[in-house]
Amino acid sequence: xxxxxxxxxxxxxxxxxxxGIALALLVVLIVSMYDMIAAEQEQFAELMEIYxxxxxxxxxxISTFGTPEGWVSIEFFSYMPLILGIFGVxxxxxxxxxxxxxxxxxxxxxxxxxxxxxxxxxLLAFVTATVAILVITWxxxxxSMTWSSMDIxxxxxxxxxxxxxxxxxxxxxxxxxxxxxxxSRRLAATTTGLLxxxxxxxxxxxxxxxxxxxxxxxxxxNYYQAQDAFHALNGVWLAGLLGSAVVFAALAWxxxxxxxxxxxxxxxxxxxxxxxxxRRA
Amino acid sequence: MSDQVALMTRGLIKSYGRVQAxxxxxxxxxxxxxxxxLGPNGAGKTTTIRCMxxxxxxxxxxxxxxxxxxxxxxxxxxARTGYLPGELQVDPNMTVEGALRYFxxxxxxxxxxxxxxxxxxxxxxxxxxxxxxxxxxNKQKVGVVQALMHRPQLLLLDEPxxxxxxLMQREVLRLITEAKANGATAFFSSHIMSEVEAVAERVAIxxxxxxxxxxxxxxLINRALRRAHVRFKQPVDTSxxxxxxGVTVLSQDDGTSVLLQVEGEMDGLIKALAAFPVSxxxxxxxxxxxxxxxxxxDDQKEE
Numbered sequence: 001x002x003x004x005x006x007x008x009x010x011x012x013x014x015x016x017x018x019x020g021i022a023l024a025l026l027v028v029l030i031v032s033m034y035d036m037i038a039a040e041q042e043q044f045a046e047l048m049e050i051y052x053x054x055x056x057x058x059x060x061x062i063s064t065f066g067t068p069e070g071w072v073s074i075e076f077f078s079y080m081p082l083i084l085g086i087f088g089v090x091x092x093x094x095x096x097x098x099x100x101x102x103x104x105x106x107x108x109x110x111x112x113x114x115x116x117x118x119x120x121x122x123l124l125a126f127v128t129a130t131v132a133i134l135v136i137t138w139x140x141x142x143x144s145m146t147w148s149s150m151d152i153x154x155x156x157x158x159x160x161x162x163x164x165x166x167x168x169x170x171x172x173x174x175x176x177x178x179x180x181x182x183x184s185r186r187l188a189a190t191t192t193g194l195l196x197x198x199x200x201x202x203x204x205x206x207x208x209x210x211x212x213x214x215x216x217x218x219x220x221x222n223y224y225q226a227q228d229a230f231h232a233l234n235g236v237w238l239a240g241l242l243g244s245a246v247v248f249a250a251l252a253w254x255x256x257x258x259x260x261x262x263x264x265x266x267x268x269x270x271x272x273x274x275x276x277x278x279r280r281a
Numbered sequence: 282m283s284d285q286v287a288l289m290t291r292g293l294i295k296s297y298g299r300v301q302a303x304x305x306x307x308x309x310x311x312x313x314x315x316x317x318x319l320g321p322n323g324a325g326k327t328t329t330i331r332c333m334x335x336x337x338x339x340x341x342x343x344x345x346x347x348x349x350x351x352x353x354x355x356x357x358x359x360a361r362t363g364y365l366p367g368e369l370q371v372d373p374n375m376t377v378e379g380a381l382r383y384f385x386x387x388x389x390x391x392x393x394x395x396x397x398x399x400x401x402x403x404x405x406x407x408x409x410x411x412x413x414x415x416x417x418x419n420k421q422k423v424g425v426v427q428a429l430m431h432r433p434q435l436l437l438l439d440e441p442x443x444x445x446x447x448l449m450q451r452e453v454l455r456l457i458t459e460a461k462a463n464g465a466t467a468f469f470s471s472h473i474m475s476e477v478e479a480v481a482e483r484v485a486i487x488x489x490x491x492x493x494x495x496x497x498x499x500x501l502i503n504r505a506l507r508r509a510h511v512r513f514k515q516p517v518d519t520s521x522x523x524x525x526x527g528v529t530v531l532s533q534d535d536g537t538s539v540l541l542q543v544e545g546e547m548d549g550l551i552k553a554l555a556a557f558p559v560s561x562x563x564x565x566x567x568x569x570x571x572x573x574x575x576x577x578x579d580d581q582k583e584e
Contacts, residue, residue: 003386011372103370107427109336110364111387112356260337263327263368 004113004121005128012091012129019087020136027140030075034068034150041066068150069230072141077160077226081167085196088130088168092175093189095122100262101185109261119253123176130168134161152230159229166241167224171196173248180255183267196221220244287312287347287435287466288333294341295328295490302328304490305342310468310483315461317481317498318470325490326470327367330437334364347435360388363428367439367470369420373413377401377423380412384427397430403452417444425453429460436460438469442476454480509541511554512561525553 037044048065064070096119099105108118141157144150171192179188199219206216216222223237288310295303303325310316320326331337333346335355344351351358371380385392401408406422415423421444428436436457442450454476457467471477477484478498486494494501508531511522516536523530528550533539543550547564554562 003383007383007386103366103368104372106331106336106366107364107369107371107384107424108387110334110359110362110366111384112360112389113387114356258338261331263331263366 001113001117001121001124004118005124008122008125009128012125015087015091016129016132016136019084020133023084023133023137024140024143027072027076027137028144030072031141031144031148031150033075034071034148037071038066038149064227068152069227071150072152073160073227073230077164080164080226081171081221081224082196082200084133084164084168085171086193087133088172089175089189089192089196091126091129092172093179093185093192095126095172095176095179096256097179097185097188103263105261106263115257116253119256123249123253126172126176127169130165130172134165137161156230159233160226162233163225163229163238163241166238166245167220169245170220170241170248173245173252177248177252177255180252180259285312286310286345287314288316288468289345290329290332290342292342293329293332293339293344295325295332295337295339302490303332303339303342306487306490306492308485308492308495310466312466313461313464314483315457315467315481316469317477317484318468318487319474319477319484320470320487324487326487327439328490329487330364330439330468330470333437334359334362361434363431363433363436363438365424365428365436365438365441367443369424371412371420371423374411376409376411377406377415378408380423381408381427381430385430388431392430393432396432397426400426400429400456403456404449418446418449421445422449425456429456432460432463432465434465436465436467436469438467440471441469442471442473450476507543507547508565509543509547509550510538510561510563510565511541511557511559512538514558514560517557521556522550522553525549528553 044065065074096105099108109115138157138161141152142154145152174195175188175192178191179185182188182191199221202212202216202219203221203224206212206219206222220241223234223241225234225237228234286309288308290306290308293303293306293308294301302323306325306329308329318326318329328337332339332344333351335351335358338352346358347361349358349361372383375383381397385394385397398408401422404422404425406419406426410419412420412423421442425441428438428441438457441457442453445453450473457469458480461467467480469477469481481498483495483497484501485492513536519530519533519536519539522528522539522541526549527544527546529542529544531540531542541550543564
């Protein structure tokens with residue numbers, strides 16, 4: 001399992017560095033801008049008052065724009081599940097199936113590695129890569145806060161990052177599970193991506209429309225904590241997200257144990273072709 | 282299963298949706314044997330091999346590989362097996378050495394690296410280049426090296442010489458023969474009949490998911506139709522030759538030569554020719570390829 005883990009993590013190097021450095025640079029920019037915002041707080045507060053409620057629904061409480069926590073939540077954490085979620089969805093859907101579709105899994109599976117060891121090695125590499133990206137992002141906060149007046153605290157920055165990690169793992173494992181069920185990685189990634197976007201909008205819109213609150217309870221992003229995490233991280237919600245990720249990972253593992261490994265290319269639903277049905281008719 | 286049997290399948294059934302790839306495949310390969318597996322595309326050769334490694338799961342029948350059940354103990358089966366897929370794909374961003382070291386790591390770093398270098402050198406394979414920059418033939422050599430490098434008890438080779446030049450094809454066949462000399466069993470599928478004929482001790486012909494024939498290549502060849510070209514010193518009436526059992530006259534010119542097709546033993550024809558002024562006699566031995574094609578053509582006629 002550790003060989004699979006090491007090899008997979010090495011394969012993820014580029015993505016870890018790419019996503020990590022890009023997010024760290026974004027964080028440096030956001031934190032550096034805070035001093036300007038803090039200096040002009042009154043003007044910004046006036047500006048915020050005329051902002052429509054819809055903005056708050058999606059970006060968090062904009063009345064806290066002038067506080068360090070409010071600033072980083074609105075400017076960074078509010079939309080990060082959507083942006084970094086793309087990473088989770090693509091990684092999860094391709095964790096095993098990308099190798100299957102390009103035909104390299106066939107040879108790997110010919111070696112004395114059990115399906116469980118292969119699955120667990122890959123999953124562990126995905127979790128490690130996700131954590132590594134968030135650690136690089138966190139370092140961006142730490143470094144930029146040394147020259148900014150923003151002082152949130154090294155440890156407190158981890159609270160929304162933990163919630164973000166749980167969301168990423170959940171969407172990654174949903175995507176992984178769907179890649180085991182659906183005929184192609186593309187379809188699994190698209191389906192999970194749509195779920196992610198729908199979840200983002202339903203969660204935001206539910207703050208404007210009470211009728212959507214019941215539906216929003218089913219939305220994973222309803223349990224994502226950005227600004228709220230700075231004050232009190234809801235451990236039950238965090239555990240719920242992580243627990244759901246474990247359930248989807250277990251379902252994906254169960255399915256991987258039982259399915260055939262394709263030689264290469266995408267699979268199919270094996271439905272009768274339309275042309276054949278027309279010919280028969 | 283006897284200790285003398287390396288591979289055994291009984292009533293193996295595998296379907297992909299409505300397509301039945303294997304329809305009750307029975308096969309037995311002895312230990313230390315080089316066994317050729319012949320069949321047209323889609324006959325079920327690759328499906329059979331992939332069932333043996335538990336990459337796909339049959340819907341029926343049993344498989345034993347080196348006295349192990351691949352579904353119950355896939356890791357043990359794969360540890361003892363060297364596999365070369367028919368459509369070899371290796372991570373294109375790795376170097377040849379990187380890929381081989383990775384496969385070695387998956388095998389618990391038990392491979393003798395000196396042996397790897399030796400096999401690579403025999404195949405004229407450079408370990409430095411990145412896989413994506415290799416030609417198809419060189420990629421195939423990487424596949425051959427990884428299949429042999431841990432000196433497996435069983436070689437499962439799906440078209441092992443695909444894309445190789447004739448010199449390298451010969452070298453790969455030598456490596457397979459050497460592996461056999463060291464006690465390994467080799468089970469390989471191929472479209473190149475001459476190589477099967479050259480190294481295989483027995484062959485199986487698979488057609489539409491069932492084995493239709495298992496025999497030594499020489500038996501298959503001897504059992505098949507042969508052609509005989511007879512030349513005479515002067516024009517003769519060749520019609521008595523058509524009455525010899527098993528002989529068919531294919532063509533004749535002005536009575537000085539005749540082309541015959543002979544089924545089974547040549548004895549009757551030789552005795553009949555004793556009455557003729559024969560100046561020359563040549564027989565054409567059919568290749569395994571012609572025999573294979575005959576099976577395949579029969580199949581098409583049935584359809």
